[in-house]
Amino acid sequence: MDVLEERFGIRFKNRELIKIALTHSSAGLGISNERLEFLGDSVLQLVVSRHLYRRAPSLDEGELTKLRARFVNKNTLAQVALRAHLDDLLTLGDSLKKPGEAPQLSILADAYEALIGAIYLDRGMKMAQRFVRFTLLREVSNIKFERDFKSELQEKVIKTFRCYPNYRLLKADGPQHAKRFRVEVKVNGRGFGIGEGRSRKEAEKEAAKKALLSWKSLKGRQQGR
Structure with a gap:
């Protein structure tokens, strides 16, 4: 937990939320990150939507939706989770542990969204937004937002x-x-x-x-x- 907090510069008041966010239901510990993943997905959608709305004033609703889908999808979020080394911190059931292999993309993506949900609950929207910007939205900064x-x-x-x-x-x-x-x-x-x-x-x-x-x-x- 200390590694995660130091990596992103976020100090949790309730560190139990980190444990829940990084625990998959297969671990059989009576807790799972599914509810936090549900919450984090909504927070992520809002943060990315607001960012694109401000950065791309020339794009209409349909184009903004397509652009958002390029960033908010299982594959992209899983890659972000891997770059953040969340795979090293996940608690999984034995059936999902494969030596030398990263967890499934969906598991990684869900963990990333669950962590966003945990940050939102513990530190609020401003810190959740900062986390998304640092881990995901840096990739958006160099894109030219032009209508096709x-x-x-x-x-x-x-x-x-x-x-x-x-x-x-x-x-x-x-x-x-x-x-x-x-x-x-x-x-x-x-x-x-x-x-x-x-x-x-x-x-x-x-x-x-x-x-x-x-x-x-x-x-x-x-x-x-």
């Missing part, structure tokens, strides 16, 4: 019209070091948006963005054909 306009448009077009958007190069002019590209995105042969950029990829992204901005009117025109 082309993927978003493609999803809408497939769902609505059962086809794919088509991008057509209209113009590419200017000197080699400063070319400008003009691209039109079409659906069923009808123009949905025109974009310009310093590369074809940038122009396609801008065209998709324009199409999304006027999606409702474009959708009505297309369906009315």
Whole structure:
């Protein structure tokens, strides 16, 4: 327990919570981390959601949900638990102990969430948030939070019209070091948006963005054909 407290700089008032958080039901000790894991999962979801909400103001609800799922999943949380060496501190039943092997991913992920729950109960939300930032959210800091306009448009077009958007190069002019590209995105042969950029990829992204901005009117025109 001392190792854990020193590792993360957290001093528990009720150290029994650490023991419970790191005890799997298979140990048969009459305690398990399942309830703390339930609580910790909710705290983790809130901390990550708030972090992404503040860091990515351009993303909508669906995109934020997808991004959160990249971090709050069993595989990622298990890797975080391994980096924190929680596997060395877990109390497991003999049937789950395999010499030289780490515990199952789900067991590691649950222990990480249970520890978050224990920190929340013992030290409050501020300390739980600090722990999540230190162990998990450092990985988020270098990500560029940009909307994927082309993927978003493609999803809408497939769902609505059962086809794919088509991008057509209209113009590419200017000197080699400063070319400008003009691209039109079409659906069923009808123009949905025109974009310009310093590369074809940038122009396609801008065209998709324009199409999304006027999606409702474009959708009505297309369906009315």
